[in-house]
Each structure stands twice: as C-alpha cells, then as structure tokens.
Amino acid sequence: MALARTWSVALFGVDGVPVEIEADVGVGTVKTQLLGLPDAALHESKDRVKAAVRNSGHDWPSQRVTLGLSPATLPKNGSGYDLAIACVVLAAAKAIPGERLADTVLLGELALDGRVRAVRGVLPALLAARRSGLTEAVVPVDALSEAALVDGMTVHGATTLADVLAWLAGEGTLRHTTPPAAAPPPDGPDLADVIGQPEARWALEVAAAGGHHILLTGPPGTGKTMLAQRLAGLLPPLSPAEALGVTAVHSIAGLLSPETPLVATPPFVSLHHSTSTVALIGGGAGMAKPGAMSRAHRGVLFLDEAREFGTAKLEALRTALEEGEVRLARRDGIARYPARFQLVMATNPCPCAPPKDIDCVCLPAARRRYQSKLSGPLLDRVDLRVVMRPLTAMSNAEITSPEPTSTVRERVHKARTRATERWASHGWLTNAEVPGPALRRDYALPRHTTSVLDRALTTGALTGRGADRCLRVTWNVI
Incomplete structure (x- = not known):
C-alpha cells in the first residue's frame, strides 16, 4: 500500500x-x-x-x-x-x-x-x-x-x-514572475464636460469625499449619466489591502487579465434595467458566484433609469447598503462577498419625462405610482438626493469654465485624508461608514446646529436613520 x-x-x-x-x-x-x-x-x-x-x-x-x-x-x-x-x-x-x-x-x-x-x-x-x-x-x-x-x-x-x-522529480524548473506594478489609472471622462448643474456637481463632490450614496432626478439629457460616470474618477486610488480585496472578487468572477491582474482603481459598474436579480446580487447553482454589487466593491454601482429596475431588485440592495456585504445561502453553503460600494441612481421625475416639469402630462395617480417604485426604506439609505436643472441658454454660456476632474479630485483626497485620520482609532475609512450611535454620542455636534434635525424628527419628516445620514454628510462640509 x-x-x-x-x-x-x-x-x-x-x-x-x-x-x-x-x-x-x-x-x-x-x-x-x-x-x-x-x-x-x-x-x-x-x-x-x-x-x-x-x-x-x-x-x-x-x-x-x-x-x-x-x-x-x-x-x-x-x-x-x-x-x-x-x-x-x-x-x-x-x-x-x-x-x-x-x-x-x-x-x-x-x-x-x-x-x-x-x-x-x-x-x-x-x-x-x-x-x-x-x-x-x-x-x-x-x-x-x-x-x-x-x-x-x-x-x-x-x-x-x-x-x-x-x-x-528535480529534473526541471517552472516559471516565476515578480509582483506586477500597479498600472497607472486610465484617463476617464472629465467633469469639465458636464454643462451647468452646479448643485449636482457639488453633491457629487460631497458624495465622493464621504463615500455617500446619491440619487439624481431630472429630465432626460440633463447630465445624470455623465455625472455618474465621472464619480469613480474623483475617488482616491485603492490602498494595497483594498486592491487585494477587490482583485479577489474579480478573480472569482473571472474578470482579471494577465496584463493587468491587480485592480488598483475604484471599479465602475453600470447596469441596464433588464438586469436580473441574480446578476445584481450574485447566485448560480451550487456555490453562488459574485454579482454586480460585489464587482463594484470599493467603487461605484450605477443604476440608470432606476425606477425601471423593479421592486425585487431594488429592495435587494438594502442589506448591502447597510452592511457592506452580500450573503448568499445555497445548497453547498453560504457564500459571503464584500459589497461596500457607492450607489448612484438616476431617474426621471415621471413617466413622460418632459424637458420642463410644467409640461408634464402625467395624471397625478400615474406620477405617484411611478415615484413609489423607489420605496421609502431604500431612499432612507441614500444620503444625497439631487434634482437636476433643465438645461437653459445660461447653462451653455457659463462665465467660468467648469472645474476639471483633477481639481475636484484634489479636494476629495484631502477630505478623505481628514476623515481617515479622524476615524483611525475606530477603523472607519469614510464618513459614510460611521455608525449613528457614535455620531450622536461620541462626536455630537452643538445643539444649536442640530435644531433643524430635531424639528424634522419631531414632525416625522425625517427618520432616525435619515438624521444619522444628515450627520454623516455634515462631517464632509464642516
């Protein structure tokens, strides 16, 4: 034997x-x-x-x-x-x-x-x-x-x-290689291409600085998709530990190439509204494979025409937005995939989506039904909501040139560095990761600055999670 x-x-x-x-x-x-x-x-x-x-x-x-x-x-x-x-x-x-x-x-x-x-x-x-x-x-x-x-x-x-x-048998040798150097990030689309939309540009910068989720609402052609595509370019490069974590997910998904095996920049994943629930969260026979949410780990997940995705797919986002992880129970066991991404949703205000809101021909019931496709619990996890301006002649004739991505990225990097240093003892990397109890108990803001939140909570205009969301966003701008 x-x-x-x-x-x-x-x-x-x-x-x-x-x-x-x-x-x-x-x-x-x-x-x-x-x-x-x-x-x-x-x-x-x-x-x-x-x-x-x-x-x-x-x-x-x-x-x-x-x-x-x-x-x-x-x-x-x-x-x-x-x-x-x-x-x-x-x-x-x-x-x-x-x-x-x-x-x-x-x-x-x-x-x-x-x-x-x-x-x-x-x-x-x-x-x-x-x-x-x-x-x-x-x-x-x-x-x-x-x-x-x-x-x-x-x-x-x-x-x-x-x-x-x-x-x-000791009669030959096998090939070796040295760890590949991180490739320089490719030149992505520039923020200077976006015409007008000062509020949306500012919200995008705040979202990048704090790692917040964002909802862009406006008529077609106002730049929602353009802004979403430029968010990943504002984010800082991944740290070595983050890069290995992202690369591990892409390796399991079969997305790596021998030429660029290390994913060193935040990924950008854009989905069509016909995407299935399995493709979004992961799944498959036997042991579940990673979905789009995990492929966007430490990067950006973009849902264009978000209200067309369907309730089941949108509600599947909620746990990942809260916990930064996807857990898939299958016959062969439970697969856990990281999914700490920034969600960007773009949507029209109503089904007819006219260039200006005053031209809307939708019945009130149809408008309410369309808007209710994004549920309250899901929206309660989205930190920033922006209503896009319709394009006008003034938008096309701005007095000053729009800021390019490189300029805004520098401010974002400084804000992220301050946040990392602020929360270093707790292990949080961005303001969006700070739990609500810590914000209220250990890093409470002066009473007079939170009076508006207190009134909103009293009247029911804001939930407790919504108040925590406001506090997280505040730390990016103070």
Missing part, C-alpha cells in the same frame, strides 16, 4: 479553506474512487486526469486508487483540483517523488493532452493557503501574474502536467 498527499483550496465566496488531498494506491478491484463530497465537475476529473497522465508520458496505476479530499464534510466544486489529483496519484504509485507535494498547493484544470488550464479564484485561494501556513504553490502559467500578488509565498507557473512532474 502506498500513500501520498498534497494540498488544494476550496472557495466559499472570497473565503478559502485548504483541502488536503490524499491518494492511496493498493490492491483490490481496478477502480478510481473519489471521496469528500465532490460535485459533477470534480467527479469528471477522474477521466480528465487519466487521459492527461497518459498523454504526459506516464501510466495510470493498474490498481485500486482511492482519493480522499479533507475536510470530508466540505463540498468541493469545480475543476481546479485536477493538477493536484494527478500529481498525488503518481506520487502514491511511486512514479514520481512525493516529498515536495506535502507542503505545496496545486491549482489548475487539466486538458486531455496535459496542458494546465487557468481556473477562477487563484488569488483568494492562495491568500487562504498563506493564512494556513503553506508557503509554496503551483498554478497555471496564465494565472502566474495574479498569484504573484500574494506576498510570502513561492509561486511557480506551469504550462503542462509534464513540466510539473519534472519539477517534482
């Missing part, structure tokens, strides 16, 4: 669990048995791996092969275990040395001819492996630049199974 073991990683959301893969080759009926709750794709790996081994110049053992994936009660999904299974079986059969396998993580899908194909989630998988004390990994060469982002691990890139087997 011969036994060998190595490591791979099972992903649940952005959280990874190291999986120990053991292979036993011994007497008995010629059969390959896979234990440890594998899904259909992993069950099929037995045939893929056998073909890859034969086409790499080795023989599959002509004995009973038992593969155990531990923890056995943890569901295993996907084809990323192929490379580890092939190597550990050959090590158990004494075809290759197995000493290096015991402390090495192997990730990759195998083609029938032995090529090592890329898989999703390499970055979060290696981060989980590093937390468990593993220091060496073999990944597909296409994912090598992504894997190199993980400090404290020796990462090798493999093109074929034969290359990995030669490396394990």
Whole structure:
C-alpha cells in the first residue's frame, strides 16, 4: 500500500479553506474512487486526469486508487483540483517523488493532452493557503501574474502536467514572475464636460469625499449619466489591502487579465434595467458566484433609469447598503462577498419625462405610482438626493469654465485624508461608514446646529436613520 498527499483550496465566496488531498494506491478491484463530497465537475476529473497522465508520458496505476479530499464534510466544486489529483496519484504509485507535494498547493484544470488550464479564484485561494501556513504553490502559467500578488509565498507557473512532474522529480524548473506594478489609472471622462448643474456637481463632490450614496432626478439629457460616470474618477486610488480585496472578487468572477491582474482603481459598474436579480446580487447553482454589487466593491454601482429596475431588485440592495456585504445561502453553503460600494441612481421625475416639469402630462395617480417604485426604506439609505436643472441658454454660456476632474479630485483626497485620520482609532475609512450611535454620542455636534434635525424628527419628516445620514454628510462640509 502506498500513500501520498498534497494540498488544494476550496472557495466559499472570497473565503478559502485548504483541502488536503490524499491518494492511496493498493490492491483490490481496478477502480478510481473519489471521496469528500465532490460535485459533477470534480467527479469528471477522474477521466480528465487519466487521459492527461497518459498523454504526459506516464501510466495510470493498474490498481485500486482511492482519493480522499479533507475536510470530508466540505463540498468541493469545480475543476481546479485536477493538477493536484494527478500529481498525488503518481506520487502514491511511486512514479514520481512525493516529498515536495506535502507542503505545496496545486491549482489548475487539466486538458486531455496535459496542458494546465487557468481556473477562477487563484488569488483568494492562495491568500487562504498563506493564512494556513503553506508557503509554496503551483498554478497555471496564465494565472502566474495574479498569484504573484500574494506576498510570502513561492509561486511557480506551469504550462503542462509534464513540466510539473519534472519539477517534482528535480529534473526541471517552472516559471516565476515578480509582483506586477500597479498600472497607472486610465484617463476617464472629465467633469469639465458636464454643462451647468452646479448643485449636482457639488453633491457629487460631497458624495465622493464621504463615500455617500446619491440619487439624481431630472429630465432626460440633463447630465445624470455623465455625472455618474465621472464619480469613480474623483475617488482616491485603492490602498494595497483594498486592491487585494477587490482583485479577489474579480478573480472569482473571472474578470482579471494577465496584463493587468491587480485592480488598483475604484471599479465602475453600470447596469441596464433588464438586469436580473441574480446578476445584481450574485447566485448560480451550487456555490453562488459574485454579482454586480460585489464587482463594484470599493467603487461605484450605477443604476440608470432606476425606477425601471423593479421592486425585487431594488429592495435587494438594502442589506448591502447597510452592511457592506452580500450573503448568499445555497445548497453547498453560504457564500459571503464584500459589497461596500457607492450607489448612484438616476431617474426621471415621471413617466413622460418632459424637458420642463410644467409640461408634464402625467395624471397625478400615474406620477405617484411611478415615484413609489423607489420605496421609502431604500431612499432612507441614500444620503444625497439631487434634482437636476433643465438645461437653459445660461447653462451653455457659463462665465467660468467648469472645474476639471483633477481639481475636484484634489479636494476629495484631502477630505478623505481628514476623515481617515479622524476615524483611525475606530477603523472607519469614510464618513459614510460611521455608525449613528457614535455620531450622536461620541462626536455630537452643538445643539444649536442640530435644531433643524430635531424639528424634522419631531414632525416625522425625517427618520432616525435619515438624521444619522444628515450627520454623516455634515462631517464632509464642516
């Protein structure tokens, strides 16, 4: 009886669990048995791996092969275990040395001819492996630049199974790479392109400075979409920790490219109103995949024509807006994805949407029904609401040129720096993250400055959450 073991990683959301893969080759009926709750794709790996081994110049053992994936009660999904299974079986059969396998993580899908194909989630998988004390990994060469982002691990890139087997036998080398430098942010649309709208421009700057959600309401063609597209350009670059968190989500979603594996700038995700609820929040069979809310983590999520999205999709935003996280319960477990984004919604004031409000031909009931598509609880989580001005001849003939993005970005960066220093002892990064009790108890403003809020609370014009929202916005402008 011969036994060998190595490591791979099972992903649940952005959280990874190291999986120990053991292979036993011994007497008995010629059969390959896979234990440890594998899904259909992993069950099929037995045939893929056998073909890859034969086409790499080795023989599959002509004995009973038992593969155990531990923890056995943890569901295993996907084809990323192929490379580890092939190597550990050959090590158990004494075809290759197995000493290096015991402390090495192997990730990759195998083609029938032995090529090592890329898989999703390499970055979060290696981060989980590093937390468990593993220091060496073999990944597909296409994912090598992504894997190199993980400090404290020796990462090798493999093109074929034969290359990995030669490396394990000490007869060859695998590719290495250095961590890629962050690419300079691309030049996005400039705020100077927006005509007029001084109040909306000011609100956009305040939203960027404090990390607030914003609703833009106005007739078509007034610049709502243009303003939303320019918000991401006002945000500061991501910190190294934030960049890794965002990149991990994009890795699981399969959105990374070998040329730019690190997402160092705030992402901008724009959705059409026909987007499904699963595409918005995440989902799928087995273990849920990240949706648009998680892909916009630390960036901007833009909903154009927000009132056309439908109640179910809009209400699905509420928990993420409050907690900054999406939790998806599925058959194989609960996947947790970060979703601390800035929400920007743009909408018309009524169904007919005339250039000027006085020209509206909608019946009062139709107007109320249209406006009620954005519920009170959802709007209670939106910090800033702006009514856009209709464009006029004066808007097109401004005396001074509009400020460009670079000028406004400098003020936003200074405001964010002050906020980070102010809340550093608590771990909050922006004013929008500060909980209401802390604002009222530990950082209470003078009584005379909050008298308007007190009257609004007394009359019922403002909820407690709305009052906290006003206090958060206030910290950006005092």
